[in-house]
Amino acid sequence: MSGPPTLDLRGKILETGESDYAVDGFHHRYSAGADQVVAIAEAFRASGYFLEMLTCEDRRADLHKMRLVYTFNRFATADRHLVLVELAPEIPGAEAPSIAHVLPAADWYEREVFDMYGVRFSGHPNLKRILLPDDVDFHALLKDFGRIEDAPDAAQPNSESPRDTSE
Amino acid sequence: MPRTFLDIFGNPLLALGAGIGGVMTVLSLNTLFCIWFERKVSAWIQRRMGPMEVGFHGTLQTVADMIKLLGKQLITPRGVDKPLYHLAPLMVFAPVVAAASLLPFSKTVVLTNINIGLVLIFMFGGFAVIGIFMAGWGSNNKYALLGAMRSIAQNISYEIPLILSALPIVLLISAKGPMYEIEGEMIAINGMNLAHITAVQADTGVWFVLLQPVAMLIFFIAILAETNRAPFDIPEAESELVAGFHTEYSGMRFGLFFFAEYSNMLIGSMLATVLFFGGWDGPILPGPVWFFLKAYLLIFAMMWIRWTFPRLRFDQLMTFCWGALIPLSIVNLLVTAFLIKVL
Amino acid sequence: MNQSAPDTLERASDDETYYLNMGPQHPSMHGVLRLLLHLRGEKILDCEPVIGYAHRAHEKMAENRSYIMFIPNTSRVDYLSGMIYNIGFCQAIEKMVGIEVPARAEVIRVIVCELNRIQSHLLWLGTFMLDLGGVTPFLYCFDDREEILTILDRVTGSRLTYAYGRFGGVTMDVDDVFIEQSRAFLVRLRERFLMYHALIRENVIFQERCRGVGVISEEIALKYGVTGPSLRASGVEYDVRRAEPYGGYERFDFEIPTEKAGDCLARFDVRVREMEQSCRIIEQGLTALPDGPIGPKKLIKKLKPPKGEFYFAVESARGHFGMYILSDGSDTPAKIKLRTPSFSSLSSMPDVLRGTMVADTIAIVGSIDLVIPEIDR
Numbered sequence: 001m002s003g004p005p006t007l008d009l010r011g012k013i014l015e016t017g018e019s020d021y022a023v024d025g026f027h028h029r030y031s032a033g034a035d036q037v038v039a040i041a042e043a044f045r046a047s048g049y050f051l052e053m054l055t056c057e058d059r060r061a062d063l064h065k066m067r068l069v070y071t072f073n074r075f076a077t078a079d080r081h082l083v084l085v086e087l088a089p090e091i092p093g094a095e096a097p098s099i100a101h102v103l104p105a106a107d108w109y110e111r112e113v114f115d116m117y118g119v120r121f122s123g124h125p126n127l128k129r130i131l132l133p134d135d136v137d138f139h140a141l142l143k144d145f146g147r148i149e150d151a152p153d154a155a156q157p158n159s160e161s162p163r164d165t166s167e
Numbered sequence: 168m169p170r171t172f173l174d175i176f177g178n179p180l181l182a183l184g185a186g187i188g189g190v191m192t193v194l195s196l197n198t199l200f201c202i203w204f205e206r207k208v209s210a211w212i213q214r215r216m217g218p219m220e221v222g223f224h225g226t227l228q229t230v231a232d233m234i235k236l237l238g239k240q241l242i243t244p245r246g247v248d249k250p251l252y253h254l255a256p257l258m259v260f261a262p263v264v265a266a267a268s269l270l271p272f273s274k275t276v277v278l279t280n281i282n283i284g285l286v287l288i289f290m291f292g293g294f295a296v297i298g299i300f301m302a303g304w305g306s307n308n309k310y311a312l313l314g315a316m317r318s319i320a321q322n323i324s325y326e327i328p329l330i331l332s333a334l335p336i337v338l339l340i341s342a343k344g345p346m347y348e349i350e351g352e353m354i355a356i357n358g359m360n361l362a363h364i365t366a367v368q369a370d371t372g373v374w375f376v377l378l379q380p381v382a383m384l385i386f387f388i389a390i391l392a393e394t395n396r397a398p399f400d401i402p403e404a405e406s407e408l409v410a411g412f413h414t415e416y417s418g419m420r421f422g423l424f425f426f427a428e429y430s431n432m433l434i435g436s437m438l439a440t441v442l443f444f445g446g447w448d449g450p451i452l453p454g455p456v457w458f459f460l461k462a463y464l465l466i467f468a469m470m471w472i473r474w475t476f477p478r479l480r481f482d483q484l485m486t487f488c489w490g491a492l493i494p495l496s497i498v499n500l501l502v503t504a505f506l507i508k509v510l
Numbered sequence: 511m512n513q514s515a516p517d518t519l520e521r522a523s524d525d526e527t528y529y530l531n532m533g534p535q536h537p538s539m540h541g542v543l544r545l546l547l548h549l550r551g552e553k554i555l556d557c558e559p560v561i562g563y564a565h566r567a568h569e570k571m572a573e574n575r576s577y578i579m580f581i582p583n584t585s586r587v588d589y590l591s592g593m594i595y596n597i598g599f600c601q602a603i604e605k606m607v608g609i610e611v612p613a614r615a616e617v618i619r620v621i622v623c624e625l626n627r628i629q630s631h632l633l634w635l636g637t638f639m640l641d642l643g644g645v646t647p648f649l650y651c652f653d654d655r656e657e658i659l660t661i662l663d664r665v666t667g668s669r670l671t672y673a674y675g676r677f678g679g680v681t682m683d684v685d686d687v688f689i690e691q692s693r694a695f696l697v698r699l700r701e702r703f704l705m706y707h708a709l710i711r712e713n714v715i716f717q718e719r720c721r722g723v724g725v726i727s728e729e730i731a732l733k734y735g736v737t738g739p740s741l742r743a744s745g746v747e748y749d750v751r752r753a754e755p756y757g758g759y760e761r762f763d764f765e766i767p768t769e770k771a772g773d774c775l776a777r778f779d780v781r782v783r784e785m786e787q788s789c790r791i792i793e794q795g796l797t798a799l800p801d802g803p804i805g806p807k808k809l810i811k812k813l814k815p816p817k818g819e820f821y822f823a824v825e826s827a828r829g830h831f832g833m834y835i836l837s838d839g840s841d842t843p844a845k846i847k848l849r850t851p852s853f854s855s856l857s858s859m860p861d862v863l864r865g866t867m868v869a870d871t872i873a874i875v876g877s878i879d880l881v882i883p884e885i886d887r
Contacts, residue, residue: 209646212646213646213650214649215649309528309530313530313868397643398643398715401869407538407871407872409536474645474646475646475709476643476713477639477643477713477715477716477719478642478719479715479718479719480718480719480870482867483719
């Protein structure tokens with residue numbers, strides 16, 4: 001039995017970045033455009049890689065972008081690929097193609113990103129909230145959602161919160 | 168032959184009252200004892216102490232539990248089928264009392280002495296299924312319904328090996344007939360009369376477990392399944408169906424199901440005692456003591472099994488019944504019939 | 511959330527099918543998992559896990575506090591292998607900033623992590639048997655597990671949610687009593703393995719319930735990123751301790767148990783053999799425990815990692831636990847993503863459960879060893 005074909009990412013990535021496994025834990029680092037995500041996922045799948053993680057970063061403060069973070073790895077020998085995809089900074093509005101039909105692991109990860117950051121994935125079979133309740137109207141991991149100390153009753157722990165007095 | 172309550176009391180109504188009172192007393196005490204006993208046995212197997220607080224070594228624990236259950240609110244969930252829901256615990260409970268009245272617990276006195284006692288007991292056992300299904304269907308709960316459907320399939324299937332494994336005994340008794348001498352008295356012997364079955368074993372001194380070990384094994388397994396005991400506790404499989412058919416019952420209604428389960432265990436064990444272990448037959452000690460001693464040894468075995476084995480899956484349970492137990496019991500029955508004819 | 515009507519699964523046209531909400535309150539859903547089952551009779555047509563009932567926003571909390579303040583959070587993400595998460599987070603930050611760990615602290619970490627792994631597997635073994643209807647092994651396992659908790663409690667000060675790791679070491683040193691207790695425990699556990707083998711593994715009912723049930727093939731594992739014992743049960747020899755050695759594991763001699771079948775029985779065997787390997791690792795660690803300091807002389811309170819993305823993985827009791835950390839150069843992480851193994855395992859469940867029976871669901875979900883707070887974070 002011959003092994004899976006070697007990974008071929010030619011033409012699918014924008015640039016290859018510097019990475020040192022001993023320092024940051026990535027063997028390879030790329031950035032790519034949102035339109036190439038599906039092709040990249042297919043290439044990784046064809047060469048026997050699995051989607052290790054997918055998450056998002058709220059980089060609107062410094063990069064003026066939302067950024068998706070994909071890492072792919074394989075079981076045989078560790079070979080971690082970091083793929084960074086920059087998206088539009090508007091929430092709602094930022095959108096990327098879904099790769100759930102290529103790598104089903106992405107299904108739940110994409111739902112989590114949508115839940116926490118509000119990034120939409122076009123073509124996702126079932127894009128709805130996964131961790132937060134269905135009826136909330138916020139995306140909790142966005143930086144403008146606030147910090148815990150910004151909450152009105154967090155500064156003075158002993159002060160009565162409005163919720164208590166209304167009872 | 169033993170005197171029945173009717174002989175003793177003369178008046179049928181008086182006999183009925185005394186019989187119901189006696190059976191209820193025995194069954195209630197049995198339930199109280201069995202729950203405590205089960206908790207102690209499981210604790211012993213699991214290297215725990217079990218109940219220790221109420222009374223000496225927790226002996227009064229079940230009394231306290233029962234008082235608590237009596238004091239609990241009877242919750243009737245919205246959406247239940249009220250007649251079925253309310254009747255079900257009684258339907259499960261009533262046949263148990265009837266069945267218990269048929270068993271010959273002593274050489275001299277029995278409640279009733281009926282020539283078709285064996286058939287009646289199986290019939291009352293079959294009644295319980297209806298109650299269980301009423302509970303499952305009336306509860307308007309999917310877990311309860313699943314549990315009830317499993318229970319129907321299981322109980323009906325296991326009644327076949329249960330009866331097939333009891334039949335060789337009937338053959339053995341009938342082969343002694345039609346007239347048989349017991350202690351100088353010639354009686355028309357009947358294979359389905361439980362008192363006769365015991366009397367023959369006591370008279371010959373050979374318990375039928377020696378003649379019919381295979382039947383005894385099949386019978387015991389079928390009893391486990393009929394009483395929904397582990398490893399066949401599939402209708403109420405806690406980790407799958409929450410509590411099965413009695414999920415929606417609270418307070419004393421739940422208590423009645425519990426009562427019925429432990430009473431069924433006792434009846435099953437007592438029936439096995441009568442069929443295979445010589446009933447009240449035994450040296451020195453009086454008959455009823457032997458009778459209950461043997462029954463409780465069987466109950467202990469049931470508890471031992473429950474706390475050792477995991478649960479079967481439903482289809483495996485059915486395969487086991489139809490693929491192993493029923494063919495085996497049929498073969499056993501045929502071999503018995505053949506041997507009786509030849510010898 | 512609408513509890514009575516199904517949220518997403520479409521209602522089939524024929525009336526013979528129905529939906530069953532298994533959980534979030536159910537005796538064997540290991541916490542607050544909810545499985546929305548679409549059934550015909552007892553056969554599962556489709557299944558949708560609904561999660562989030564135990565979401566505590568650990569990732570949001572991480573962005574609100576300094577690195578050192580996040581240490582206690584880590585063990586609460588997965589309360590069963592809390593030590594591994596706890597130490598793993600410290601190791602990640604050490605690698606990020608470049609803090610040296612003394613040799614003694616490194617070995618202590620390996621020992622306590624492996625004790626924690628055995629503890630987690632023992633609890634799994636007990637609850638798995640409970641799911642299958644065997645109550646007694648559950649109490650035996652808890653009996654053994656209690657020993658580990660006592661040993662760890664004495665050293666770390668907590669039984670379940672540890673905060674034992676510090677950047678550059680551990681909080682408290684171990685003494686001779688710890689070594690004695692651990693050795694005594696290993697002797698005891700090896701005897702108990704024989705009993706578990708006779709009581710559980712050789713039981714025909716147990717084998718029948720597990721053999722061929724809930725096969726997670728290598729293909730499904732690759733599709734969903736299933737790792738840990740569930741993956742190794744299907745024959746893939748993937749263990750982060752071997753694939754990307756960390757924390758001194760490369761100096762220990764241990765095997766990675768694998769099985770071929772990928773069913774519940776294989777997962778059982780893999781976990782039991784893993785416990786034996788953990789015993790070996792602990793033994794080596796106890797023998798080779800060097801003298802020396804257990805941490806930096808001065809507690810590192812303020813640290814500012816370099817800017818950039820960073821990934822670190824450890825092998826938890828359930829599989830590949832990864833931490834993706836984004837640093838903006840300040841003393842607070844800009845983002846921490848916790849990649850938890852149970853999340854991936856659970857996401858593969860619809861594929862695995864389709865076509866099985868309700869009773870199998872319990873066995874399969876029990877056998878992949880889910881910890882719900884770890885999924886919900």
